[in-house]
Amino acid sequence: MTKQANVMLDKRAVIANIDERIYGSFIEHMGRAVYGGIYEPDHPEADEQGFRKDVLELVKDLQVPIIRYPGGNMVSAYNWEDGVGPKEDRPRRLELAWQVIETNQFGTNEFADFAKKTNSDVMMAINLGTRGIDAARNLVEYCNHPSGSYWSDLRRSHGYEAPHKFKTWCLGNEMDGDWQIGQKTAVEYGRLAAESGKAMRQVDPDIELVTCGSSGSGMPTFPEWEAVTLEHTYDVADYISLHQYFGNRDNDSQNYLASTMELEHFINTVRSVCDYLKAKKRSKKTMMLSFDEWNVWYHSNEADEKLERWQQAPPQLEDRYNMEDALLVGGILITFLKHADRIKMACLAQLVNVIAPIVTENGGGSWKQTIYYPYMHASVFGRGKSLHTVSASPKFDTKDFTDVPHTDSAVVYREEEEEVTIFALNRHTEEDIRVHYALHDFEGYEVEEHITLHHEDLKAGNSLAQENVKPALSQAHTWEEQELQVELKHASWNVIRLKRRT
Numbered sequence: 001m002t003k004q005a006n007v008m009l010d011k012r013a014v015i016a017n018i019d020e021r022i023y024g025s026f027i028e029h030m031g032r033a034v035y036g037g038i039y040e041p042d043h044p045e046a047d048e049q050g051f052r053k054d055v056l057e058l059v060k061d062l063q064v065p066i067i068r069y070p071g072g073n074m075v076s077a078y079n080w081e082d083g084v085g086p087k088e089d090r091p092r093r094l095e096l097a098w099q100v101i102e103t104n105q106f107g108t109n110e111f112a113d114f115a116k117k118t119n120s121d122v123m124m125a126i127n128l129g130t131r132g133i134d135a136a137r138n139l140v141e142y143c144n145h146p147s148g149s150y151w152s153d154l155r156r157s158h159g160y161e162a163p164h165k166f167k168t169w170c171l172g173n174e175m176d177g178d179w180q181i182g183q184k185t186a187v188e189y190g191r192l193a194a195e196s197g198k199a200m201r202q203v204d205p206d207i208e209l210v211t212c213g214s215s216g217s218g219m220p221t222f223p224e225w226e227a228v229t230l231e232h233t234y235d236v237a238d239y240i241s242l243h244q245y246f247g248n249r250d251n252d253s254q255n256y257l258a259s260t261m262e263l264e265h266f267i268n269t270v271r272s273v274c275d276y277l278k279a280k281k282r283s284k285k286t287m288m289l290s291f292d293e294w295n296v297w298y299h300s301n302e303a304d305e306k307l308e309r310w311q312q313a314p315p316q317l318e319d320r321y322n323m324e325d326a327l328l329v330g331g332i333l334i335t336f337l338k339h340a341d342r343i344k345m346a347c348l349a350q351l352v353n354v355i356a357p358i359v360t361e362n363g364g365g366s367w368k369q370t371i372y373y374p375y376m377h378a379s380v381f382g383r384g385k386s387l388h389t390v391s392a393s394p395k396f397d398t399k400d401f402t403d404v405p406h407t408d409s410a411v412v413y414r415e416e417e418e419e420v421t422i423f424a425l426n427r428h429t430e431e432d433i434r435v436h437y438a439l440h441d442f443e444g445y446e447v448e449e450h451i452t453l454h455h456e457d458l459k460a461g462n463s464l465a466q467e468n469v470k471p472a473l474s475q476a477h478t479w480e481e482q483e484l485q486v487e488l489k490h491a492s493w494n495v496i497r498l499k500r501r502t
Contacts, residue, residue, distance in 0.1 A: 002487075003431060005393035005407045008438040011415075013388040016341035018412065020065045023379035024123065025351040026293065027111070028072035030098050031316030034106050036362045037352035038114055043363060051114055054366045058358050059118045059351065062372070063379045066168065068123040068292050068347045069111050073097035075173050076129025077181040080139050083107020085158055096181055098316060099309040108143065109155075112164045121167065123210075123292065123347070126200075128172030129182025132192055137199040140169070144204045168208050168345070170292065171197055171233070174215040174243065176225050186225050190232030197236035210290045210345075211237035216244055217266040226273040230287070234277050239290040239345065242270055245355075246328055247298025253324050253458050255398040257427040257491075260331040260408070262401075267291075267339050289339070291346035294332060296325045296371070297355045317354045321369045323469050323491070324458040330374035330493040331425050333382070337410035340386035348375055361464060369462055370469040373453050377471075377495045381421045384414035396428065406433055407488060418500035420445065426488035429458065437484040445498045447484070450474045454492040 027033050038059075041050030070078060074097045082091055082104045090104040108124075115122045124143065126136040138151050143164045145152035152163065171193040175184045184192070189212060197209045211233040214222035226240065233240075244266060248256035267289070274287035299319035307314050319325075329348075336343050352358045357372035393405040406428050412421045420442060426433055439445070452474040460468045476487035477496065488494055 003394045003406065003433045005391065005433055005435045006438070007389050007391040007409050007435060009387050009389050009411050011387065011413055011441040015338065015386040015388055018337065018340045018383055018386050019344040020383050021121075021345040022291075022336050022340070022343055023064065023375070023382070024066035024068065024292070024345055024347040025062075025064050026068040026072070026347040026349040027070070027351050028354065029070050029074045029078075029095065029102055029106075030072060030350070030354050031318065032313050032353040032360070032362070033350050033356070035103070035313035037354075037360055039106050039110065040362065049110070049113060051117060052360065052366070055352055055358060055360060056117055058366060058368065059120075062357070062376050064118060064120045064351070066121040066123050066345065066347070067115055067118075067351065068125060068170065071097070071125055071173055073173065073180060075125045075127050078127050079131070080108060080127070080135070084109060084142070084155075094310065100314060100316075101310055101312045103312060109158060109160055112160075122164070123168040123170060123345070124166045125170035125173055126196065128175060128189070128192055128196060129180060133196045133199050136196045137203050140200045140203040140207065144207070167206065168210065169200060170210045170212075170241065171237065172212050175212050176219060176221045177215040186221070186228035187232075190229040193229070194232040194236050197233065201236070208238040209236060210239040210241050210292065213240045213242050213270060217262065217269070223269050223273050226270060227277065230274065230277045234281055234283065234285075234287065237287070239288045240270065240274060241293075242266065242289055242291045243293035244291075245293075245295055245297040247296060248324065249298055252399060254396075254429050255400055256324060257327055257331065257429065258398045258401040258404040259328065260335050261404060263332060263335050267335070267343070271342055288344045289342050291336065291343055293347060293349040295349050295355050296321060296328060300355070315353075318359070319355045320461050321371045322459045322461040323370055323455040326370035326374055326453060326469065327425060327427065327491060327493055329371040330423065331408060331427060333374060333378040334408050334410040334423050334425060337378075337382060337386045337412065337423070359464075365464050367462060367464045368467070373471050374493050377451065378423065381495060381497060382412050382423065384412045384419075387411040387413050394433070406431070407435055409435070418445075420498040422494075422496040422498075424486065424488055424494040424496065426490055426492050426494075429491045432490050433488050435486045435488055437486065438482070439484060439498070440482045442482055442498065442500070445482070445500045447477060447479045448497040448499045450477050450486070451495040452476075452489065452492055453494075454489045458491060
Protein backbone atom coordinates (compact mmCIF):
# COMPACT_ATOMS: atom_id res chain seq x y z
CA MET A 1 0.00 0.00 0.00
CA THR A 2 1.34 3.43 -1.00
CA LYS A 3 2.18 5.65 1.94
CA GLN A 4 0.64 9.10 2.26
CA ALA A 5 1.94 12.50 3.37
CA ASN A 6 -0.10 15.65 3.89
CA VAL A 7 0.84 19.29 3.36
CA MET A 8 -1.35 22.29 4.14
CA LEU A 9 -0.57 25.88 3.22
CA ASP A 10 -2.04 29.36 3.39
CA LYS A 11 -1.13 32.18 1.02
CA ARG A 12 -1.08 34.58 3.99
CA ALA A 13 1.50 32.52 5.89
CA VAL A 14 4.56 34.04 4.23
CA ILE A 15 8.05 33.15 5.43
CA ALA A 16 9.59 35.99 3.40
CA ASN A 17 9.99 37.41 -0.06
CA ILE A 18 12.68 35.28 -1.67
CA ASP A 19 15.88 37.14 -2.46
CA GLU A 20 16.73 35.85 -5.94
CA ARG A 21 20.41 35.85 -4.98
CA ILE A 22 19.91 32.53 -3.16
CA TYR A 23 20.33 31.04 -6.65
CA GLY A 24 23.85 32.46 -7.05
CA SER A 25 26.98 30.58 -8.04
CA PHE A 26 30.76 30.84 -7.81
CA ILE A 27 33.80 31.04 -10.08
CA GLU A 28 37.25 30.61 -8.56
CA HIS A 29 40.63 30.62 -10.28
CA MET A 30 40.86 26.90 -9.82
CA GLY A 31 41.21 23.95 -12.17
CA ARG A 32 39.31 24.56 -15.40
CA ALA A 33 36.66 26.85 -13.96
CA VAL A 34 38.11 29.91 -15.72
CA TYR A 35 40.65 28.62 -18.25
CA GLY A 36 38.88 26.08 -20.44
CA GLY A 37 35.58 26.72 -18.65
CA ILE A 38 34.18 30.21 -19.09
CA TYR A 39 37.26 31.54 -20.92
CA GLU A 40 38.97 29.76 -23.83
CA PRO A 41 40.07 32.22 -26.54
CA ASP A 42 41.18 29.45 -28.94
CA HIS A 43 37.85 27.61 -28.78
CA PRO A 44 35.77 27.49 -31.99
CA GLU A 45 32.82 28.92 -30.01
CA ALA A 46 34.79 31.73 -28.36
CA ASP A 47 33.49 35.27 -28.77
CA GLU A 48 35.63 38.34 -29.40
CA GLN A 49 36.72 38.41 -25.73
CA GLY A 50 37.50 34.72 -25.46
CA PHE A 51 34.34 33.66 -23.63
CA ARG A 52 32.84 30.35 -24.69
CA LYS A 53 29.45 31.11 -26.21
CA ASP A 54 28.11 27.62 -25.46
CA VAL A 55 28.88 28.15 -21.76
CA LEU A 56 27.36 31.63 -21.79
CA GLU A 57 24.09 30.17 -23.07
CA LEU A 58 24.02 27.39 -20.47
CA VAL A 59 24.67 29.91 -17.69
CA LYS A 60 21.99 32.28 -18.99
CA ASP A 61 19.48 29.42 -19.01
CA LEU A 62 20.18 28.98 -15.28
CA GLN A 63 19.34 32.66 -14.70
CA VAL A 64 22.18 33.00 -12.18
CA PRO A 65 21.58 36.30 -10.33
CA ILE A 66 24.99 36.71 -8.68
CA ILE A 67 28.41 35.04 -9.01
CA ARG A 68 31.11 35.07 -6.34
CA TYR A 69 34.67 35.78 -7.52
CA PRO A 70 37.72 35.21 -7.48
CA GLY A 71 37.76 32.79 -4.51
CA GLY A 72 37.64 30.77 -2.44
CA ASN A 73 40.95 29.67 -1.03
CA MET A 74 42.77 31.27 -3.95
CA VAL A 75 41.85 34.79 -2.86
CA SER A 76 43.84 34.56 0.39
CA ALA A 77 47.15 35.04 -1.44
CA TYR A 78 45.86 36.85 -4.54
CA ASN A 79 47.19 40.23 -5.64
CA TRP A 80 44.31 41.66 -7.64
CA GLU A 81 46.64 44.09 -9.43
CA ASP A 82 48.20 41.09 -11.26
CA GLY A 83 44.95 40.53 -13.17
CA VAL A 84 44.34 44.02 -14.61
CA GLY A 85 45.95 46.04 -17.37
CA PRO A 86 47.62 44.86 -20.60
CA LYS A 87 47.68 41.07 -20.73
CA GLU A 88 51.23 40.95 -22.01
CA ASP A 89 52.37 42.68 -18.81
CA ARG A 90 50.56 40.38 -16.38
CA PRO A 91 52.81 38.09 -14.29
CA ARG A 92 52.65 34.32 -14.06
CA ARG A 93 52.41 33.37 -10.38
CA LEU A 94 52.62 30.29 -8.21
CA GLU A 95 49.05 29.95 -6.93
CA LEU A 96 49.57 28.48 -3.47
CA ALA A 97 46.06 27.38 -2.52
CA TRP A 98 45.67 24.88 -5.37
CA GLN A 99 49.37 24.45 -6.26
CA VAL A 100 49.04 25.57 -9.89
CA ILE A 101 50.41 28.26 -12.21
CA GLU A 102 48.15 31.31 -12.46
CA THR A 103 48.69 33.15 -15.75
CA ASN A 104 46.51 36.15 -14.79
CA GLN A 105 45.21 36.37 -18.34
CA PHE A 106 41.77 36.62 -16.76
CA GLY A 107 41.05 39.09 -13.97
CA THR A 108 38.64 41.57 -12.46
CA ASN A 109 37.62 43.39 -15.63
CA GLU A 110 37.22 40.22 -17.65
CA PHE A 111 35.00 38.80 -14.95
CA ALA A 112 32.91 41.96 -14.91
CA ASP A 113 32.37 41.50 -18.65
CA PHE A 114 31.47 37.83 -18.21
CA ALA A 115 28.94 38.70 -15.50
CA LYS A 116 27.28 41.28 -17.75
CA LYS A 117 27.01 38.78 -20.58
CA THR A 118 25.28 36.29 -18.28
CA ASN A 119 23.00 38.94 -16.72
CA SER A 120 24.59 38.31 -13.32
CA ASP A 121 25.76 40.60 -10.53
CA VAL A 122 29.16 40.12 -8.90
CA MET A 123 29.98 39.12 -5.31
CA MET A 124 33.59 40.24 -5.02
CA ALA A 125 35.98 38.75 -2.46
CA ILE A 126 39.00 40.53 -0.97
CA ASN A 127 42.27 39.06 0.28
CA LEU A 128 42.43 39.13 4.07
CA GLY A 129 45.04 36.36 4.22
CA THR A 130 48.27 37.98 3.00
CA ARG A 131 46.83 41.47 2.60
CA GLY A 132 44.34 43.76 4.30
CA ILE A 133 42.93 47.27 4.59
CA ASP A 134 45.03 49.01 1.98
CA ALA A 135 44.56 46.50 -0.84
CA ALA A 136 40.86 46.22 -0.02
CA ARG A 137 40.12 49.93 -0.20
CA ASN A 138 42.20 50.27 -3.37
CA LEU A 139 40.24 47.50 -5.07
CA VAL A 140 36.92 49.13 -4.17
CA GLU A 141 38.23 52.43 -5.56
CA TYR A 142 39.40 50.71 -8.76
CA CYS A 143 36.06 48.96 -9.27
CA ASN A 144 33.49 51.44 -8.00
CA HIS A 145 34.79 55.03 -7.99
CA PRO A 146 33.81 56.98 -11.13
CA SER A 147 37.02 58.92 -11.88
CA GLY A 148 39.44 61.54 -10.65
CA SER A 149 41.52 59.33 -8.34
CA TYR A 150 44.59 57.16 -8.90
CA TRP A 151 42.87 53.76 -8.91
CA SER A 152 39.69 54.82 -10.72
CA ASP A 153 41.71 56.55 -13.41
CA LEU A 154 43.88 53.44 -13.72
CA ARG A 155 40.72 51.44 -14.46
CA ARG A 156 39.74 53.97 -17.08
CA SER A 157 43.19 53.68 -18.66
CA HIS A 158 42.52 49.92 -18.89
CA GLY A 159 39.51 50.61 -21.10
CA TYR A 160 36.72 50.72 -18.52
CA GLU A 161 35.43 54.28 -18.37
CA ALA A 162 32.36 53.49 -16.28
CA PRO A 163 32.78 51.99 -12.79
CA HIS A 164 31.70 48.39 -12.29
CA LYS A 165 29.67 49.30 -9.20
CA PHE A 166 30.07 45.91 -7.53
CA LYS A 167 27.67 46.02 -4.60
CA THR A 168 28.47 42.87 -2.61
CA TRP A 169 31.91 42.17 -1.07
CA CYS A 170 33.20 39.21 0.95
CA LEU A 171 35.64 40.07 3.74
CA GLY A 172 38.04 37.21 3.03
CA ASN A 173 37.39 33.49 2.83
CA GLU A 174 37.39 30.64 5.40
CA MET A 175 39.91 32.38 7.61
CA ASP A 176 39.64 29.78 10.40
CA GLY A 177 40.89 26.97 8.14
CA ASP A 178 44.45 25.73 8.65
CA TRP A 179 44.63 25.21 4.86
CA GLN A 180 44.15 28.94 4.35
CA ILE A 181 47.09 31.18 3.45
CA GLY A 182 47.14 33.67 6.31
CA GLN A 183 44.90 31.70 8.70
CA LYS A 184 43.83 33.83 11.64
CA THR A 185 42.37 33.50 15.09
CA ALA A 186 38.84 34.75 15.57
CA VAL A 187 40.01 37.95 17.22
CA GLU A 188 42.69 38.59 14.57
CA TYR A 189 40.19 38.09 11.78
CA GLY A 190 37.40 40.04 13.48
CA ARG A 191 39.57 43.12 13.98
CA LEU A 192 41.02 43.04 10.45
CA ALA A 193 37.66 42.44 8.80
CA ALA A 194 35.98 45.23 10.76
CA GLU A 195 38.69 47.79 9.94
CA SER A 196 38.85 46.70 6.29
CA GLY A 197 35.08 46.98 6.00
CA LYS A 198 35.12 50.46 7.49
CA ALA A 199 37.74 51.65 5.01
CA MET A 200 35.90 50.07 2.07
CA ARG A 201 32.71 51.85 3.06
CA GLN A 202 34.58 55.14 3.24
CA VAL A 203 35.32 54.67 -0.46
CA ASP A 204 31.80 53.49 -1.35
CA PRO A 205 29.09 53.81 1.33
CA ASP A 206 26.62 51.82 -0.77
CA ILE A 207 28.40 48.45 -0.71
CA GLU A 208 27.23 45.53 1.42
CA LEU A 209 29.66 43.28 3.28
CA VAL A 210 29.84 39.58 4.12
CA THR A 211 31.88 38.57 7.17
CA CYS A 212 33.45 35.08 7.30
CA GLY A 213 31.72 32.42 9.32
CA SER A 214 33.31 29.07 10.15
CA SER A 215 34.53 27.02 7.20
CA GLY A 216 31.89 24.40 8.01
CA SER A 217 29.75 23.00 10.80
CA GLY A 218 32.33 20.28 11.48
CA MET A 219 35.11 22.73 12.29
CA PRO A 220 36.42 22.67 15.88
CA THR A 221 36.05 26.46 15.82
CA PHE A 222 32.28 26.25 15.17
CA PRO A 223 30.24 28.07 16.46
CA GLU A 224 32.61 29.97 18.76
CA TRP A 225 34.21 31.55 15.68
CA GLU A 226 30.88 33.16 14.77
CA ALA A 227 30.36 34.45 18.30
CA VAL A 228 33.85 35.94 18.63
CA THR A 229 34.22 37.43 15.14
CA LEU A 230 30.75 39.00 15.25
CA GLU A 231 31.76 40.88 18.39
CA HIS A 232 33.92 42.92 15.99
CA THR A 233 32.12 42.72 12.64
CA TYR A 234 28.44 42.86 13.61
CA ASP A 235 28.15 46.61 13.16
CA VAL A 236 29.99 46.77 9.83
CA ALA A 237 28.79 43.59 8.07
CA ASP A 238 25.38 42.85 6.58
CA TYR A 239 25.76 39.06 6.20
CA ILE A 240 27.74 36.20 7.67
CA SER A 241 28.90 33.39 5.39
CA LEU A 242 28.15 29.68 5.72
CA HIS A 243 29.96 26.94 3.77
CA GLN A 244 29.06 23.26 3.58
CA TYR A 245 29.81 20.37 1.23
CA PHE A 246 28.28 16.90 1.19
CA GLY A 247 29.39 13.47 0.03
CA ASN A 248 28.32 9.82 0.03
CA ARG A 249 31.70 8.37 0.97
CA ASP A 250 30.18 5.35 2.73
CA ASN A 251 27.95 4.55 -0.25
CA ASP A 252 24.88 4.74 1.98
CA SER A 253 22.40 6.48 -0.28
CA GLN A 254 19.57 6.68 2.23
CA ASN A 255 21.78 8.25 4.87
CA TYR A 256 23.25 10.60 2.26
CA LEU A 257 19.85 11.90 1.18
CA ALA A 258 18.95 12.53 4.82
CA SER A 259 21.97 14.81 5.35
CA THR A 260 19.89 17.93 4.73
CA MET A 261 18.90 17.47 8.38
CA GLU A 262 22.49 18.37 9.30
CA LEU A 263 22.18 21.41 7.03
CA GLU A 264 19.04 22.45 8.89
CA HIS A 265 20.89 22.21 12.21
CA PHE A 266 23.81 24.22 10.83
CA ILE A 267 21.55 27.07 9.66
CA ASN A 268 19.60 27.18 12.92
CA THR A 269 22.80 27.28 14.98
CA VAL A 270 24.24 30.21 13.01
CA ARG A 271 20.91 32.05 13.24
CA SER A 272 20.94 31.58 17.00
CA VAL A 273 24.49 32.91 17.37
CA CYS A 274 23.67 35.95 15.24
CA ASP A 275 20.57 36.68 17.29
CA TYR A 276 22.54 36.30 20.52
CA LEU A 277 24.96 38.98 19.31
CA LYS A 278 22.04 41.16 18.25
CA ALA A 279 20.63 40.94 21.78
CA LYS A 280 24.02 41.41 23.41
CA LYS A 281 24.74 44.55 21.38
CA ARG A 282 21.18 45.90 21.73
CA SER A 283 21.27 46.19 17.95
CA LYS A 284 18.27 46.88 15.74
CA LYS A 285 19.97 45.12 12.83
CA THR A 286 19.31 41.48 12.04
CA MET A 287 22.34 39.70 10.60
CA MET A 288 21.41 37.90 7.40
CA LEU A 289 23.04 34.72 6.09
CA SER A 290 25.05 34.22 2.90
CA PHE A 291 25.46 30.51 2.15
CA ASP A 292 28.12 31.36 -0.38
CA GLU A 293 29.65 27.89 -0.82
CA TRP A 294 27.59 24.73 -1.01
CA ASN A 295 27.46 21.59 -3.14
CA VAL A 296 28.27 17.90 -3.36
CA TRP A 297 32.03 17.33 -3.36
CA TYR A 298 33.69 13.95 -2.95
CA HIS A 299 33.81 12.08 -6.27
CA SER A 300 37.07 13.68 -7.41
CA ASN A 301 39.05 13.48 -4.15
CA GLU A 302 41.15 10.46 -5.13
CA ALA A 303 41.97 11.78 -8.61
CA ASP A 304 42.98 15.17 -7.21
CA GLU A 305 45.57 13.58 -4.95
CA LYS A 306 47.40 12.27 -8.02
CA LEU A 307 47.72 15.61 -9.83
CA GLU A 308 51.21 17.00 -10.29
CA ARG A 309 51.93 20.42 -8.84
CA TRP A 310 52.38 23.64 -10.85
CA GLN A 311 50.34 22.72 -13.87
CA GLN A 312 48.28 25.33 -15.70
CA ALA A 313 44.51 24.82 -15.36
CA PRO A 314 44.60 21.07 -14.58
CA PRO A 315 41.35 19.05 -14.17
CA GLN A 316 40.86 19.68 -10.44
CA LEU A 317 37.70 18.85 -8.47
CA GLU A 318 35.89 17.58 -11.56
CA ASP A 319 33.16 15.60 -9.82
CA ARG A 320 30.87 13.63 -12.12
CA TYR A 321 27.45 13.80 -10.55
CA ASN A 322 24.74 11.15 -10.49
CA MET A 323 21.02 10.91 -9.76
CA GLU A 324 21.35 10.86 -5.98
CA ASP A 325 23.52 13.99 -6.08
CA ALA A 326 20.75 15.80 -7.96
CA LEU A 327 18.28 14.75 -5.27
CA LEU A 328 20.49 16.12 -2.52
CA VAL A 329 20.96 19.41 -4.39
CA GLY A 330 17.18 19.66 -4.65
CA GLY A 331 16.85 19.01 -0.93
CA ILE A 332 19.37 21.75 -0.16
CA LEU A 333 17.46 24.24 -2.28
CA ILE A 334 14.21 23.34 -0.50
CA THR A 335 15.96 23.97 2.83
CA PHE A 336 17.14 27.39 1.67
CA LEU A 337 13.60 28.33 0.65
CA LYS A 338 12.32 27.36 4.08
CA HIS A 339 14.84 29.83 5.56
CA ALA A 340 14.19 32.62 3.08
CA ASP A 341 13.69 35.05 5.96
CA ARG A 342 17.39 34.83 6.82
CA ILE A 343 19.24 33.27 3.86
CA LYS A 344 19.44 36.10 1.36
CA MET A 345 22.34 34.87 -0.76
CA ALA A 346 23.75 31.46 -1.64
CA CYS A 347 26.34 30.29 -4.15
CA LEU A 348 26.42 26.85 -5.69
CA ALA A 349 30.15 26.11 -5.79
CA GLN A 350 31.09 26.16 -8.54
CA LEU A 351 29.60 27.02 -11.93
CA VAL A 352 31.73 25.35 -14.64
CA ASN A 353 33.93 22.20 -14.52
CA VAL A 354 34.96 22.49 -10.85
CA ILE A 355 32.28 20.65 -8.79
CA ALA A 356 29.85 22.20 -11.24
CA PRO A 357 26.53 21.75 -13.04
CA ILE A 358 28.21 22.55 -16.39
CA VAL A 359 31.11 20.58 -17.85
CA THR A 360 33.22 21.44 -20.90
CA GLU A 361 35.84 19.74 -23.01
CA ASN A 362 38.84 21.87 -23.93
CA GLY A 363 38.32 22.73 -27.57
CA GLY A 364 35.13 20.64 -27.61
CA GLY A 365 31.56 20.52 -26.41
CA SER A 366 29.74 21.18 -23.15
CA TRP A 367 27.01 19.39 -21.26
CA LYS A 368 24.68 19.47 -18.26
CA GLN A 369 25.35 17.39 -15.18
CA THR A 370 22.46 15.89 -13.21
CA ILE A 371 22.57 18.69 -10.63
CA TYR A 372 21.97 21.27 -13.37
CA TYR A 373 18.27 20.50 -13.39
CA PRO A 374 17.10 21.06 -9.79
CA TYR A 375 19.30 24.17 -9.69
CA MET A 376 17.72 25.48 -12.90
CA HIS A 377 14.18 24.64 -11.78
CA ALA A 378 14.60 26.45 -8.47
CA SER A 379 16.22 29.50 -10.07
CA VAL A 380 13.67 29.85 -12.87
CA PHE A 381 10.50 28.94 -10.97
CA GLY A 382 11.44 29.74 -7.36
CA ARG A 383 11.04 33.51 -7.32
CA GLY A 384 8.30 35.11 -5.27
CA LYS A 385 7.14 34.52 -1.71
CA SER A 386 8.19 31.47 0.26
CA LEU A 387 5.15 30.06 2.09
CA HIS A 388 5.03 28.21 5.39
CA THR A 389 3.82 24.64 5.12
CA VAL A 390 2.31 22.41 7.77
CA SER A 391 3.21 18.86 6.87
CA ALA A 392 2.86 15.33 8.16
CA SER A 393 5.00 12.69 6.53
CA PRO A 394 5.99 9.13 7.29
CA LYS A 395 9.50 9.01 8.74
CA PHE A 396 12.45 6.67 8.78
CA ASP A 397 15.83 6.36 10.49
CA THR A 398 19.30 6.12 8.96
CA LYS A 399 22.78 5.52 10.33
CA ASP A 400 23.25 9.17 11.34
CA PHE A 401 19.73 10.59 11.43
CA THR A 402 16.45 9.76 13.14
CA ASP A 403 12.90 10.72 12.22
CA VAL A 404 13.79 11.66 8.68
CA PRO A 405 10.68 12.84 6.78
CA HIS A 406 9.91 10.68 3.77
CA THR A 407 9.13 13.80 1.73
CA ASP A 408 10.13 17.45 1.79
CA SER A 409 8.40 20.38 0.12
CA ALA A 410 8.84 24.11 -0.41
CA VAL A 411 6.14 26.33 -1.89
CA VAL A 412 6.67 29.58 -3.81
CA TYR A 413 3.81 31.97 -4.51
CA ARG A 414 4.06 34.60 -7.25
CA GLU A 415 1.11 36.79 -6.36
CA GLU A 416 1.14 39.19 -9.31
CA GLU A 417 1.52 36.39 -11.83
CA GLU A 418 -1.01 34.24 -9.88
CA GLU A 419 1.31 31.26 -9.93
CA VAL A 420 2.22 28.66 -7.33
CA THR A 421 5.22 26.34 -7.58
CA ILE A 422 5.71 23.32 -5.34
CA PHE A 423 9.17 21.80 -5.12
CA ALA A 424 8.82 18.27 -3.77
CA LEU A 425 11.44 15.68 -2.90
CA ASN A 426 10.86 12.03 -2.17
CA ARG A 427 14.11 11.16 -0.43
CA HIS A 428 13.23 7.52 0.23
CA THR A 429 15.25 5.31 -2.09
CA GLU A 430 12.70 2.48 -2.37
CA GLU A 431 9.17 3.62 -1.53
CA ASP A 432 6.82 5.74 -3.64
CA ILE A 433 4.50 8.07 -1.75
CA ARG A 434 1.28 9.97 -2.36
CA VAL A 435 1.32 13.58 -1.11
CA HIS A 436 -1.91 15.44 -0.50
CA TYR A 437 -1.60 19.24 -0.75
CA ALA A 438 -4.46 21.32 0.65
CA LEU A 439 -4.47 24.61 -1.30
CA HIS A 440 -7.84 25.99 -0.24
CA ASP A 441 -6.75 29.60 -0.83
CA PHE A 442 -6.09 28.94 -4.49
CA GLU A 443 -9.52 28.72 -6.08
CA GLY A 444 -9.47 28.85 -9.85
CA TYR A 445 -5.96 27.48 -10.16
CA GLU A 446 -5.04 24.55 -12.39
CA VAL A 447 -1.95 22.42 -12.76
CA GLU A 448 0.24 23.93 -15.47
CA GLU A 449 2.83 21.14 -15.47
CA HIS A 450 4.40 18.49 -13.29
CA ILE A 451 8.12 18.04 -13.94
CA THR A 452 9.90 15.06 -12.46
CA LEU A 453 13.53 13.98 -12.31
CA HIS A 454 13.96 10.26 -11.64
CA HIS A 455 16.16 7.36 -12.64
CA GLU A 456 16.00 3.84 -11.27
CA ASP A 457 19.79 3.78 -11.00
CA LEU A 458 20.86 6.26 -8.33
CA LYS A 459 24.40 6.13 -9.71
CA ALA A 460 23.35 7.09 -13.25
CA GLY A 461 24.99 10.24 -14.58
CA ASN A 462 25.33 12.27 -17.75
CA SER A 463 28.11 12.78 -20.27
CA LEU A 464 28.71 14.65 -23.50
CA ALA A 465 27.72 11.52 -25.40
CA GLN A 466 24.60 10.63 -23.45
CA GLU A 467 22.18 12.40 -21.13
CA ASN A 468 20.80 9.62 -18.96
CA VAL A 469 19.27 11.78 -16.24
CA LYS A 470 16.97 14.54 -17.47
CA PRO A 471 13.55 15.94 -16.55
CA ALA A 472 10.32 14.56 -17.90
CA LEU A 473 6.68 15.62 -17.70
CA SER A 474 4.47 13.57 -15.42
CA GLN A 475 0.72 13.05 -15.22
CA ALA A 476 0.91 11.43 -11.78
CA HIS A 477 -1.34 13.98 -10.08
CA THR A 478 -4.97 14.97 -9.66
CA TRP A 479 -6.45 18.40 -8.91
CA GLU A 480 -9.99 18.86 -7.65
CA GLU A 481 -11.53 21.61 -5.48
CA GLN A 482 -8.15 22.95 -4.36
CA GLU A 483 -6.98 19.48 -3.35
CA LEU A 484 -3.81 18.31 -5.10
CA GLN A 485 -2.78 14.66 -4.98
CA VAL A 486 0.70 13.95 -6.29
CA GLU A 487 2.35 10.57 -6.72
CA LEU A 488 6.05 10.96 -5.99
CA LYS A 489 8.20 8.14 -7.23
CA HIS A 490 10.90 6.91 -4.89
CA ALA A 491 14.09 8.96 -5.06
CA SER A 492 12.59 11.72 -7.20
CA TRP A 493 12.70 15.49 -7.54
CA ASN A 494 9.44 17.14 -8.58
CA VAL A 495 8.25 20.57 -9.64
CA ILE A 496 4.49 21.11 -9.73
CA ARG A 497 3.42 24.44 -11.22
CA LEU A 498 -0.09 25.81 -10.82
CA LYS A 499 -1.60 28.90 -12.42
CA ARG A 500 -4.89 30.72 -11.98
CA ARG A 501 -7.21 30.53 -14.98
CA THR A 502 -9.12 33.73 -15.73
